[in-house]
Amino acid sequence: MRKSILFVGLALIIASCGESPKKENKGFEVTRKKEVAKTEASSSEVPVDLSNIGLGPITSYEFSASVDTDLAEKGKSIYAGKCTACHLVDRRMIGPALKGVYDRRSPEWVLNMLLNTNEMLQKDPIAKALLKEYNNALMINQNLSEDEAKAVAEYLRTL
Numbered sequence: 001m002r003k004s005i006l007f008v009g010l011a012l013i014i015a016s017c018g019e020s021p022k023k024e025n026k027g028f029e030v031t032r033k034k035e036v037a038k039t040e041a042s043s044s045e046v047p048v049d050l051s052n053i054g055l056g057p058i059t060s061y062e063f064s065a066s067v068d069t070d071l072a073e074k075g076k077s078i079y080a081g082k083c084t085a086c087h088l089v090d091r092r093m094i095g096p097a098l099k100g101v102y103d104r105r106s107p108e109w110v111l112n113m114l115l116n117t118n119e120m121l122q123k124d125p126i127a128k129a130l131l132k133e134y135n136n137a138l139m140i141n142q143n144l145s146e147d148e149a150k151a152v153a154e155y156l157r158t159l
């Protein structure tokens with residue numbers, strides 16, 4: 001008799017585990033998140049901080065007053081080969097749209113993102129927020145030299 005009561009008790013516990021309310025909550029959260037991602041072009045959770053220069057080899061960088069077109073042209077071909085798999089000019093794809101990037105990031109931050117991608121994604125508050133916003137899709141370090149990165153950065157001014 002005691003054994004069968006124990007059995008019924010166990011069965012009840014197992015059955016109640018099956019319809020755990022936690023699971024339902026999780027499902028709801030996932031659906032909600034997707035909707036947020038669909039309706040908002042860029043999330044308000046990703047900070048805009050032009051005083052953040054990021055982490056990496058570039059501690060100070062000033063653009064020339066007007067775009068250096070030769071440099072931008074060089075950057076354009078590097079960009080076409082190494083960036084367009086993940087980035088569009090004015091729509092998010094695997095990564096963010098890059099038009100107007102200097103309205104939200106400092107030139108130093110962009111250069112460090114290009115030259116020191118992995119550490120940026122691990123430690124920089126903006127890069128970490130972006131990583132979350134882009135569902136943990138990792139921007140892959142493209143092994144650019146500093147000169148190449150500066151050329152690409154110049155090209156981004158023209159978008």
Ligand code: HEC
Nearest residue numbers: 082083086094095096110130131134137138139140142152
């Ligand atoms: C494999 C895909 C991939 C490639 C290739 C790639 N990126 Fe990214 N990029 C991303 C993703 C994804 C993010 C957002 C951060 C994250 O989730 O890693 C990002 C973020 C950025 C940001 C920050 C944008 C913002 O709104 O702050 C810049 C700038 C950037 N990438 C430039 C470039 C450039 C320039 C290249 C080419 C040299 C490049 N990326 C190559 C995927 C990529």
